[in-house]
Amino acid sequence: MSEVTIVGSGASAVHFVLSVLQMGYTVTMLDVGYAKPETVNPKDTLNGLKENLADPVGYFLGKKYQALILPDAEKEYYGIPPSKDYVFKIPENFREQSTGFEPLFSFARGGLAEAWTGGAYAYNDEELADFPFQYGDIEPFYNEIAKRIGILGDNDDLARFHPWHEHLLPPLELDEHAALLYAGYQGKRELLQKKFSCYFGRSRLAVLSRDFAGRQACDYSGRCMWGCPSDSLYVPSLTLEICLTFPTFTYIPKMLVTHFNYGAANRIETVVAYDLEKKQAREFPVRRLVLAAGTLGTAKIFLNSIHRQTGQILTLPGLMDNRQILIPFINLQLVGKPFKPETYQYHQLAMGIAAADPRKFVHGQITTLKTALMHPIIKDIPLDLKTSIFLGRNLHAALGVANINFHDDRRPGNYVTITADPDPLRAKLLIKYSPPDRENKNLKNLISQVKRILLKLGVVVPPGMLHVRPMGASVHYAGVIPMSTASAPLTASPNCRSHDFPNLHFVDGSSFPFLPAKNLTFTLMANAARVAKKEF
Amino acid sequence: MSTEKTDAKIDGECLALGRYLFNQEVNEYVRDKYRSANAMLGLGNTVGHFDALLVSIAVRHPLLAKACDAYARFFLPQGALRKKMVLLLAIAEVTPPTFRFLDATDSGGWFMFFVRIMWKGMGMVFFLLPALFVLLPLQLLLKMIGFTRWKGESHV
Numbered sequence: 001m002s003e004v005t006i007v008g009s010g011a012s013a014v015h016f017v018l019s020v021l022q023m024g025y026t027v028t029m030l031d032v033g034y035a036k037p038e039t040v041n042p043k044d045t046l047n048g049l050k051e052n053l054a055d056p057v058g059y060f061l062g063k064k065y066q067a068l069i070l071p072d073a074e075k076e077y078y079g080i081p082p083s084k085d086y087v088f089k090i091p092e093n094f095r096e097q098s099t100g101f102e103p104l105f106s107f108a109r110g111g112l113a114e115a116w117t118g119g120a121y122a123y124n125d126e127e128l129a130d131f132p133f134q135y136g137d138i139e140p141f142y143n144e145i146a147k148r149i150g151i152l153g154d155n156d157d158l159a160r161f162h163p164w165h166e167h168l169l170p171p172l173e174l175d176e177h178a179a180l181l182y183a184g185y186q187g188k189r190e191l192l193q194k195k196f197s198c199y200f201g202r203s204r205l206a207v208l209s210r211d212f213a214g215r216q217a218c219d220y221s222g223r224c225m226w227g228c229p230s231d232s233l234y235v236p237s238l239t240l241e242i243c244l245t246f247p248t249f250t251y252i253p254k255m256l257v258t259h260f261n262y263g264a265a266n267r268i269e270t271v272v273a274y275d276l277e278k279k280q281a282r283e284f285p286v287r288r289l290v291l292a293a294g295t296l297g298t299a300k301i302f303l304n305s306i307h308r309q310t311g312q313i314l315t316l317p318g319l320m321d322n323r324q325i326l327i328p329f330i331n332l333q334l335v336g337k338p339f340k341p342e343t344y345q346y347h348q349l350a351m352g353i354a355a356a357d358p359r360k361f362v363h364g365q366i367t368t369l370k371t372a373l374m375h376p377i378i379k380d381i382p383l384d385l386k387t388s389i390f391l392g393r394n395l396h397a398a399l400g401v402a403n404i405n406f407h408d409d410r411r412p413g414n415y416v417t418i419t420a421d422p423d424p425l426r427a428k429l430l431i432k433y434s435p436p437d438r439e440n441k442n443l444k445n446l447i448s449q450v451k452r453i454l455l456k457l458g459v460v461v462p463p464g465m466l467h468v469r470p471m472g473a474s475v476h477y478a479g480v481i482p483m484s485t486a487s488a489p490l491t492a493s494p495n496c497r498s499h500d501f502p503n504l505h506f507v508d509g510s511s512f513p514f515l516p517a518k519n520l521t522f523t524l525m526a527n528a529a530r531v532a533k534k535e536f
Numbered sequence: 537m538s539t540e541k542t543d544a545k546i547d548g549e550c551l552a553l554g555r556y557l558f559n560q561e562v563n564e565y566v567r568d569k570y571r572s573a574n575a576m577l578g579l580g581n582t583v584g585h586f587d588a589l590l591v592s593i594a595v596r597h598p599l600l601a602k603a604c605d606a607y608a609r610f611f612l613p614q615g616a617l618r619k620k621m622v623l624l625l626a627i628a629e630v631t632p633p634t635f636r637f638l639d640a641t642d643s644g645g646w647f648m649f650f651v652r653i654m655w656k657g658m659g660m661v662f663f664l665l666p667a668l669f670v671l672l673p674l675q676l677l678l679k680m681i682g683f684t685r686w687k688g689e690s691h692v
Contacts, residue, residue, distance in 0.1 A: 060630040072614040336649040375626040384605040387656045
């Protein structure tokens with residue numbers, strides 16, 4: 001029996017495991033673990049793939065055309081690339097039902113961050129106010145993660161919101177559009193800061209600007225969205241590969257964990273998984289169990305376990321997610337100009353809008369469109385398709401999207417629970433979410449403010465193209481078993497040990513008591529390393 | 537209709553829409569993909585009667601395609617014609633040589649862009665108005681007399 005058993009292989013799981021492996025523990029990881037396909041033509045650029053692949057449509061749109069976005073589809077500006085389908089594949093036995101929430105689940109080897117865009121921002125003291133620790137307590141772990149995965153950033157105007165930690169690499173070369181926007185900001189910096197409390201800077205990205213630990217620096221192939229062929233964009237499966245080099249680590253894939261069994265003094269004795277290959281339940285003895293199946297996955301295992309043992313159906317309140325708004329824009333300086341596809345594809349600039357209450361800081365990431373597929377955008381232009389294609393061709397270099405993120409609080413009306421079913425495999429996860437009061441008004445004001453900021457940079461927002469994404473779309477779920485200094489049921493200690501089960505820890509977002517606007521993944525990883533150090 | 541005839545019809549549709557949208561003949565690979573996507577996504581056999589009529593008019597001539605395209609954008613935005621054109625665009629943007637056409641800009645800079653877009657905008661209105669007079673009553677009439685589904689061949 002391993003000293004530690006962990007469920008899940010996402011960003012927080014792999015960094016927790018690496019930390020305890022380095023401390024000498026034996027670890028077993030149970031995971032469904034859908035694996036990513038082989039990287040095709042790793043030396044090709046994006047356009048090289050279009051030229052050289054025997055079936056480019058199969059690669060870019062999918063064998064079943066699943067990445068094709070037809071006019072009757074939801075208003076998204078890019079579909080999930082077929083090469084990332086494995087990230088969102090769900091076992092047929094997994095059931096959920098949601099109200100007011102459109103969740104995404106991942107059972108991939110590496111979890112949801114296999115499809116992230118690399119935003120890696122540390123939380124500051126104000127954002128950690130509801131956490132039972134301060135920035136100074138978690139800073140060494142931010143430093144450790146930055147050292148492990150490689151994060152780039154600049155000591156710019158956003159450093160007042162995103163703490164400046166160690167081991168930051170120099171930023172990538174800006175593409176022409178991002179450089180223009182940044183220069184525009186520099187020219188109107190004082191005005192934007194004074195009038196709109198708006199600050200621009202370089203995105204903090206888990207990407208390499210120089211070769212590092214066997215991974216290559218970004219080669220600007222333009223393939224980020226389809227899967228970085230040089231591994232310069234960090235994904236958790238890279239850390240899992242390092243964990244697999246430890247003889248004290250056992251990785252058991254194809255296991256859908258359903259619940260754990262506990263005995264006297266609520267001590268967990270076994271964890272039960274459904275073997276997806278053999279189609280039968282398997283039981284694993286455990287000493288210390290760590291749940292890192294993602295907030296929703298962890299909640300389901302936790303609720304199922306209590307229901308099986310006691311017959312109680314509990315509710316876990318406080319589900320959080322970042323509301324996101326996509327604001328497409330056109331940079332008038334680049335209209336009619338050609339674009340260079342060999343660039344870093346995701347966001348290179350970030351923006352922040354300060355608020356009187358620092359917890360309400362608004363975080364934005366600016367993506368200039370270079371190599372994204374154009375048909376999802378062209379189909380929404382309010383002109384005939386031929387004219388829209390003309391516009392798309394001549395505006396391609398000028399297009400961008402501001403992805404604006406908002407914080408979220410734990411509110412009792414937003415919860416997860418399960419259906420009563422004696423078979424934990426058949427139990428359904430139920431999710432209920434309602435946005436906060438006055439959200440519409442606040443969003444409207446903020447959108448108007450962002451439009452005015454963009455206009456100052458010579459950028460216009462075309463009418464009718466703005467998209468308020470549904471809750472659940474940001475995939476930044478948190479908050480259902482929060483860290484608390486009070487030893488209350490259904491909460492965790494400041495070091496993420498369950499207050500209900502003495503040998504259970506949570507290292508994913510489920511234990512976060514507050515969700516700032518900025519991406520949580522870096523903090524998930526740092527917190528997991530912190531829990532390993534403090535509790536093991 | 538036999539499979540060969542249906543395939544030939546879909547190929548013809550693909551060629552006609554390709555000429556209209558990209559000013560070029562699309563290659564055999566694009567036609568293959570267009571054909572398989574039409575079958576897989578059911579773009580041929582579940583469309584309404586007017587929908588089918590609009591596609592059959594659009595493939596007859598680029599000028600008719602322009603009128604139907606403009607009409608469909610405002611009066612049948614999720615109809616078969618727009619779905620088929622967006623499908624063809626999606627295939628073309630990842631396939632050589634059409635992706636190079638779609639990645640390229642027109643010469644002339646800002647001023648010429650402005651002139652062209654004004655010209656194209658007026659063109660759209662020019663084609664939309666007669667289309668409106670002919671197609672809108674037809675669409676309403678077919679709806680009124682209950683011709684809501686295409687009951688003939690499985691492909692338009």
